[in-house]
Amino acid sequence: MSWTILRATLQQRRTALAWYVGSLVAYSWMMVWFYPKIGGGEYAKLIESMPPEMLQLFGSGDVSFASMGGFFQTEYLGLMWMLIVASAVLIYASHAFAGEIADGTMELVLSQPVSRVKLAITRVAGLVAYVLLLAAATFVPIQVFGPTYDINLSAETFWLLMALGTLFMLAVGGIGMLASSVFRSGGKASSIAAGVLVVMWVSDLVANFSDVADFFGNVNLISSWQPGKIINDGTASAEVWWLYGIVALVSLVACVFVFARRDVA
Amino acid sequence: MVVECEKLTKYYGKTRGVEDLTLSVPEGMVFGFLGPNGAGKTTTIRCLLGMLKPTAGESRLFGEHVTLDGANLRRRIGYVSGEVKAYDKETGRWHIDYVSQLRGGKGVLTDELLQRLEFDPSRCVKELSKGNKQKLALILGLMHDPELLILDEPTSGLDPLNQETVFAIIEERVANGATVFLSSHILSEVERICERVGIIRRGHLAAEENVKGLLGKRLRELNVTFSEPVDAAFLADVDGMSRITLTGPNTINARVKGDHLDDLIKRLATRPVRDLSIEHASLEEVFMEFYRDEENGASETSTEGGVA
Known part of the structure; x- marks a missing residue:
């Protein structure tokens, strides 16, 4: 790995990163502030009277909105957080290889004494750093501001959210990086990766009406993300860890392999 | 030989980049690589730099086979592109520092090049004119005093005064032992600094010979x-x-x-x-004659001394 390239990679994205981190901190703080006001009680009854398909649309999953986990999953972590962080991660991933090839800046880097494998591994390390920052910007404010509003997550739950949230987004980013290592256009790479995720999301939604639509089954990255359960129960199933871990590992290793062998101009 | 291509062929799908290109450049020579847009000059250079994987054939630099991952070879090369692509939000200084760090230290010629090319490194790339971007590319490519300069239209966008400065810098590097592979369609610059030229036409090397010989005989x-x-x-x-x-x-x-x-x-x-x-006739007239022949249907390929 090259620290010079890692620093430059993150510097290139400093403005976007600052906006995402700032927005996530504000969003997380807003959610812990809102929870005592609207979580539970009559509002929970109103929400739970909605059709299950609509609740599924907001990522409510199997947890009750009346619970703290249900509130955070439906209002924030189940859909909006996923959209915000996945978009940030896919933009990073699409630019990591394909975007730089299309812009021509890859030529500048690869005309220097830098091996392709080292460059690709550094871009993967950049993704890990990027995702960790976004996960921290999400979960640290909940942990820090929470006690002020009577929201007390155990340290174990906090670390579980951090770790699984990071792994989930690494799996998403891995798909994006793999697409980016294959295609020449960053837009095409991010569209294809986003398309895969949208298909998973739609499949999860439609599965409420038809079992036939649930063709992803247990390998659906979207439906496997159940932060409400983690908040309520303090645990996550082993299958989810394996799923995110394998998808992240395989896609990220594959992107290094593909990039090392492709034309970059 | 510093640069060698042996039956180098690169196809982009069904589109031909270069085909069966064989040439060699000995140490200390300034080799001009001539051809119109789309002839295959940049494809050849990208194969030499390990950015493109040849469809067939091979290229060697300093006697070593060029691979896609050949970082060590690139340590000895300075590359200047005529179509400068840099990070728009960053300054010239940022680029100089970045390349210096990737190459393990500040380039020995950095300050001299900044001064001679009158380049202000404090400005963002997006604020730079085409000519100033080209100056930045020249500084980044030459500042480490590489053994081999691969220059792809290096004076593109520069005014005549700066072009003259660049020619002088190249001539000094050659005097210090550098080898130059210069791709261009600006014949006056090739005529000015190159000892030998290869003319590429439709992906094939149409001719290769000394500039003086070409001008004298052709x-x-x-x-x-x-x-x-x-x-x-x-x-x-x-x-x-x-x-x-x-x-x-x-x-x-x-x-x-x-x-x-x-x-x-x-x-x-x-x-x-x-x-x-x-x-x-000037090299330009010689060059035009090649392409006029091509339009008239001449198709034979020649090397030393022969004219298509």
Whole structure:
């Protein structure tokens, strides 16, 4: 790995990163502030009277909105957080290889004494750093501001959210990086990766009406993300860890392999 | 040999980049690589830099096979592209520092190049004109005093004064032992600094020879005034003659190709000549002749001395 390239990679994205981190901190703080006001009680009854398909649309999953986990999953972590962080991660991933090839800046880097494998591994390390920052910007404010509003997550739950949230987004980013290592256009790479995720999301939604639509089954990255359960129960199933871990590992290793062998101009 | 291509072929799907390209550049030489847009110059350079994987054949630098992951070879190369792509939000100084760190230290020529090219490194790339971006590319490519300079249209966008400075810098690097592989379609710059040229046409090397030899042997401009009226047909059947025009009742202007001077002189001697000039055509005229031939259907490939 090259620290010079890692620093430059993150510097290139400093403005976007600052906006995402700032927005996530504000969003997380807003959610812990809102929870005592609207979580539970009559509002929970109103929400739970909605059709299950609509609740599924907001990522409510199997947890009750009346619970703290249900509130955070439906209002924030189940859909909006996923959209915000996945978009940030896919933009990073699409630019990591394909975007730089299309812009021509890859030529500048690869005309220097830098091996392709080292460059690709550094871009993967950049993704890990990027995702960790976004996960921290999400979960640290909940942990820090929470006690002020009577929201007390155990340290174990906090670390579980951090770790699984990071792994989930690494799996998403891995798909994006793999697409980016294959295609020449960053837009095409991010569209294809986003398309895969949208298909998973739609499949999860439609599965409420038809079992036939649930063709992803247990390998659906979207439906496997159940932060409400983690908040309520303090645990996550082993299958989810394996799923995110394998998808992240395989896609990220594959992107290094593909990039090392492709034309970059 | 510093640069070698052996039957180098690169196809982009079904589109030809270069085909069966064989050339070599010895140490210390300034080699000009000529051809119009789309002829395959940049493809060849990208294969040499390990950015493109050849479809067939191979390229070698400093005797080592070029691979896609050949970082060590690139340590000895300075590359300047005519289409500068840099990080728009960053300054020239940022780029200089970035490349310096990737190469393990500040380039020995950095300050000198900044001064001679009068480049202000504090400005963001997006604020730079085409010429200033080109100066940045030149600084990044030359600042580490590499053994091999691969220059792809290096003076693109520069004004004549800066072009002159760049030529002087290249000549100094060559005097210090550097080898130069210069791709260009600006023939005056090739004529000025190159010892030897390869002309690439439709992905194939059409010719390769010394610039002096090319200029000396290939094409001459003839102006002859006779003491009596003549007809253009007088020279039409002499081998190697082309573009024969009567510019006056007694005067003929024509081009003489190849080694047919002797035939021409013998024909001229059959009439009383009052004035005669035979000048070497410029490299540009030689080059245009290649492509005119191509348009006329000439297809043979030649090396040393032969003209297509």
